Amino acid sequence: MTQSALAQLDDSLRATRQSFDSIPVVDVAPLLDGSDKMKVAKEIRWALANAGFMYVQNHGVAAEKLDNAFTQTKAFFDLPLEEKMKLHVSKSGTALRGYIEMFGENTDPTKTKDLKECFDLGPETPGDTTPFFGANQWPADLPEFRAAIYGYHEDMKQLSGSLLRGIALSLDLDERFFEPKMQNPISIQRLLHYPPQTGKIDESVMGIGAHTDYGNLTILAQDDVGGLQVMNRDGDWVQGPPIPGMFVINIGDLVQRLTNDVYLANLHRVVNTSGRERYSIPFFIDADYDADFAPLPSCVTPENPAKYEAVTCGKHKFGRFLESFPHLAAR
Numbered sequence: 001m002t003q004s005a006l007a008q009l010d011d012s013l014r015a016t017r018q019s020f021d022s023i024p025v026v027d028v029a030p031l032l033d034g035s036d037k038m039k040v041a042k043e044i045r046w047a048l049a050n051a052g053f054m055y056v057q058n059h060g061v062a063a064e065k066l067d068n069a070f071t072q073t074k075a076f077f078d079l080p081l082e083e084k085m086k087l088h089v090s091k092s093g094t095a096l097r098g099y100i101e102m103f104g105e106n107t108d109p110t111k112t113k114d115l116k117e118c119f120d121l122g123p124e125t126p127g128d129t130t131p132f133f134g135a136n137q138w139p140a141d142l143p144e145f146r147a148a149i150y151g152y153h154e155d156m157k158q159l160s161g162s163l164l165r166g167i168a169l170s171l172d173l174d175e176r177f178f179e180p181k182m183q184n185p186i187s188i189q190r191l192l193h194y195p196p197q198t199g200k201i202d203e204s205v206m207g208i209g210a211h212t213d214y215g216n217l218t219i220l221a222q223d224d225v226g227g228l229q230v231m232n233r234d235g236d237w238v239q240g241p242p243i244p245g246m247f248v249i250n251i252g253d254l255v256q257r258l259t260n261d262v263y264l265a266n267l268h269r270v271v272n273t274s275g276r277e278r279y280s281i282p283f284f285i286d287a288d289y290d291a292d293f294a295p296l297p298s299c300v301t302p303e304n305p306a307k308y309e310a311v312t313c314g315k316h317k318f319g320r321f322l323e324s325f326p327h328l329a330a331r
């Protein structure tokens with residue numbers, strides 16, 4: 001399905017939600033320390049059913065690690081284009097790791113060209129030819145880059161495991177529900193740079209066009225610039241400004257399918273009109289390539305009959321990449 005068709009589908013889906021004018025904040029400390037998991041699960045349920053997004057507070061990731069990751073992110077994008085192009089994503093085959101230049105990936109390709117450049121990495125599994133696995137491409141002249149960014153990726157994997165336990169509880173499932181599906185999960189650690197835009201801005205070019213994320217869960221760290229926008233029930237774009245010390249979390253298509261639309265993989269985009277360079281660091285966690293996602297029996301009722309066929313994580317995700325990467329579509 002194209003993004004525009006998805007967006008239309010989302011209009012009717014969103015209409016059934018409660019409205020919001022800011023992304024809800026969830027303090028996850030009682031989930032992480034085990035003192036009141038169900039309190040957090042209840043807050044997660046409201047946030048993911050109505051916004052598909054939440055800020056998480058008290059997530060336990062050290063500020064210093066985040067600062068280092070941002071320092072290395074800026075250093076990477078400051079490299080000459082020629083150096084970055086040596087690591088181009090097309091050189092990694094279906095591992096899909098490396099550098100993506102401005103307009104090299106468009107998330108709403110029928111409407112919007114994305115004014116962003118990216119760098120993607122994932123679990124270091126050389127020789128594995130499964131899509132989304134394999135070797136990373138590392139910049140040669142940034143000595144601290146690899147440890148800072150790969151270390152951050154490891155922290156994100158751990159935090160995502162805790163958050164997915166909270167999400168499982170919020171659906172009245174065993175807290176370990178996701179684990180059998182995530183023995184060797186696809187994950188993408190992305191670095192992003194958005195130059196500022198001036199003048200009249202329309203949908204033809206923006207930081208990142210309207211899209212839903214493809215997998216299970218996204219953990220986004222933003223710098224202090226802002227520009228993330230999330231659609232609410234009324235079709236208005238709600239700002240998701242950076243809040244110091246908090247991540248923005250959202251669910252992707254797979255959790256929407258799993259919950260038979262009880263939880264919403266919501267549309268979002270980035271428009272950077274701040275006059276400053278914006279950097280962000282999203283982490284995407286999915287599931288094993290072959291893990292099946294079909295509506296949970298508990299989310300199927302006579303009023304909400306099953307809307308989705310089972311799909312495997314890897315096929316779904318690769319299909320979405322084919323839509324947005326011109327270099328893959330040409331293969």
Ligand SMILES: O=C(O)CCC(=O)C(=O)O
Binds near residue numbers: 222228268280282
């Ligand atoms: O940079 C951001 O704030 C959001 C990025 C995003 O939505 C994505 O990479 O999927």
Ligand SMILES: [Fe+2]
Binds near residue numbers: 211212213268
């Ligand atoms: Fe996204």
